[in-house]
Amino acid sequence: MLVRLLYVSQPVGPVTTTVTTSILEKSNINNKRENITGVLCQGLGLWMQVLEGERHQVNVLYSRIMANRMHHNVELLSMEEITHRRFGQWSMALVHLSKDDPMVKMAHPEFDPYSASSKDAMSLLDELIKTSSPITHMDS
Numbered sequence: 396m397l398v399r400l401l402y403v404s405q406p407v408g409p410v411t412t413t414v415t416t417s418i419l420e421k422s423n424i425n426n427k428r429e430n431i432t433g434v435l436c437q438g439l440g441l442w443m444q445v446l447e448g449e450r451h452q453v454n455v456l457y458s459r460i461m462a463n464r465m466h467h468n469v470e471l472l473s474m475e476e477i478t479h480r481r482f483g484q485w486s487m488a489l490v491h492l493s494k495d496d497p498m499v500k501m502a503h504p505e506f507d508p509y510s511a512s513s514k515d516a517m518s519l520l521d522e523l524i525k526t527s528s529p530i531t532h533m534d535s
Contacts, residue, residue, distance in 0.1 A: 399481065400446045400453050400474045401517060403508040404466040410437060414465075415489065422487035431456060432482045436490045436520055442466070443508050443520060447480045473513030490523050 406414075415437060426432065431448035444460075446453050453474075461469045482488065508516050 396450050397447065397477045397480065398450045398453050398474055399477045400457055401443070401472040401513055401520075402446075402457065402460070402469060403441055403443045403472060403516070404460070404469040405441050407465055407467050419487060419489055425456075426486040429456065432480050432485055432487075434482050434485060434488045434490060434520065434524065436523060441508060443472075443516065445482060445517075445520065447477065447482055450476075468509070470509060472508065472511075472516050488524075490520075 418435070422435070426448075429448060429452040431446055431452055433444060433446045436443040446456060448456075457471075460466060508519075511519075
C-alpha cells in the first residue's frame with residue numbers, strides 16, 4: 396500500500412551547505428534502495444518534507460527522522476493512502492526557501508506549518524516547487 400507522509404521539523408544548529416549536501420546525498424542513496432520518493436523544503440528555520448512509498452518503509456524512515464538529533468519539534472502533518480506518487484521523479488529533491496524569496500515574503504509571510512492545515516501545507520509546497528527549481532543533487 397502506497398502512502399504519502401508530510402511532516403515539519405526544525406533543524407538543530409545551523410543548516411550549512413555541507414549539512415544540506417550530506418542530507419540530500421544520503422537520502423538519494425537510501426530512498427532509491429527503499430523505493431521512497433519525495434521532496435524536502437528547507438528554509439526559514441524549518442524543514443518540511445514529503446515522503447512517498449510503501450507504508451512500512453515510510454514508517455521506518457519517519458521513525459528514524461523523529462529519533463535523529465538534527466531535528467526537533469518533529470510534527471506529523473498528514474499521512475494518507477495514495478494510488479500514485481506526486482513526487483515519483485525524485486528519490487529526494489530539495490526546495491530551498493530564502494527569506495528574501497518574493498513568493499515567501501509577499502504571498503505567505505504569515506505561513507506557520509505547525510498551525511496550518513495539511514492541505515494548506517501541501518498547497519504551499521506545490522507552489523514552491525512550481526516557482527523554484529528543485530535540486531536533486533548538489534555539487535560539493
